[in-house]
Every structure is written in structure tokens, then in C-alpha cells.
Amino acid sequence: MYSIKEFAKELKVKVSTIRYYERVRLIVPKRSDNGYRLYGDDELKRTRYILVMKYAAFSIDEIKQMLSMMVLPTTPDCEFKSEQLLVTKERELTQKIARYQEVLALLKEVKPLAIDSHYEEVEPEITARIDTIYQKINEEAD
Structure with a gap:
């Protein structure tokens, strides 16, 4: 598990970027008993995916749409929109x-x-x- 500082360093982004992604609900870290954010390999993989989409000029809403396809069962409407x-x-x-x-x-x-x-x-x-x-x-x- 990574602290927010370690996580940001691993991804070569600012801590503020990680906090922003959390605020807009792109990532949801686990919390330790003392309330500190903890990030694991799943969050690392997800955030790399986010960063690639951001690099490709996807908006936050578009990124959310793409990420939802990864975890939710797809409907014909969802498949069409995607x-x-x-x-x-x-x-x-x-x-x-x-x-x-x-x-x-x-x-x-x-x-x-x-x-x-x-x-x-x-x-x-x-x-x-x-x-x-x-x-x-x-x-x-x-």
C-alpha cells in the first residue's frame, strides 16, 4: 500500500492531482485506522488508465464513463454511448x-x-x- 505522497511519486504526478481525482470520484482510496489515504495496486492501475485518457484529452466526465464500463455490467445504451x-x-x-x-x-x-x-x-x-x-x-x- 502507498501513502498519497508515495502514490503520487510512483505516478510522477503532484499530490494535488491525486487529491483532485479523489474529489471528483475517479479514485477512492482506502483509509487506514488513523484516516490516512492508502492506495494499492488496483488504484495504481486505475490511475494510470486515467492519466493515459487525460493525456488523450478525455474530459473528466468522459473518463468517468470509460471507467464505469470497467466495473458495471454494460447495457446496449451504455455500449452505444461508449x-x-x-x-x-x-x-x-x-x-x-x-x-x-x-x-x-x-x-x-x-x-x-x-x-x-x-x-x-x-x-x-x-x-x-x-x-x-x-x-x-x-x-x-x-
């Missing part, structure tokens, strides 16, 4: 990856130009590429 959520997240991540790839390609092109004294000549093209990426990001946000 599938919809996963399809949406997959699409969002795919779009984000595409934008990151465009930005990465742009950075690779700009890096030698930033050193070169002819930047002014290619600046309009770079600005146009940035504007295109910006437009795509805004369209995806709508």
Missing part, C-alpha cells in the same frame, strides 16, 4: 496528429531558413502554410 465516445476521440486524435505532422514538417523546413539570411524571401510561403494549418485547427474546433 462506442460513440471512442469513435469521436479516435477522430479527434487522428486530426490532432495530422496537424502536429504538418507543424513538424513546417518546422523542419523553417529551421534551415531561420539560419539563412534569405528568410524574407520565403516568409510569405511560411506565413501561408501557417495560415492553412491555423484554418484547419479552427475548422476542427467547430
Whole structure:
């Protein structure tokens, strides 16, 4: 069993993050006789799952929905909602990856130009590429 400080250290997050996850009922630690929080391997596995979903831009409510699938018997409605959520997240991540790839390609092109004294000549093209990426990001946000 881990204390909250050990648990946070193991997960490489702040203690405040663990307390927040507890406050929003994503994790529920056991309590020792003196009231201290105690976290075991189940909480560790669950919190890693939470952290991965958070990294993938799942909201707290979406994380709760996904976690509930792990412990509750599923209904057809629950399965449908979960599938919809996963399809949406997959699409969002795919779009984000595409934008990151465009930005990465742009950075690779700009890096030698930033050193070169002819930047002014290619600046309009770079600005146009940035504007295109910006437009795509805004369209995806709508």
C-alpha cells in the first residue's frame, strides 16, 4: 500500500492531482485506522488508465464513463454511448496528429531558413502554410 505522497511519486504526478481525482470520484482510496489515504495496486492501475485518457484529452466526465464500463455490467445504451465516445476521440486524435505532422514538417523546413539570411524571401510561403494549418485547427474546433 502507498501513502498519497508515495502514490503520487510512483505516478510522477503532484499530490494535488491525486487529491483532485479523489474529489471528483475517479479514485477512492482506502483509509487506514488513523484516516490516512492508502492506495494499492488496483488504484495504481486505475490511475494510470486515467492519466493515459487525460493525456488523450478525455474530459473528466468522459473518463468517468470509460471507467464505469470497467466495473458495471454494460447495457446496449451504455455500449452505444461508449462506442460513440471512442469513435469521436479516435477522430479527434487522428486530426490532432495530422496537424502536429504538418507543424513538424513546417518546422523542419523553417529551421534551415531561420539560419539563412534569405528568410524574407520565403516568409510569405511560411506565413501561408501557417495560415492553412491555423484554418484547419479552427475548422476542427467547430
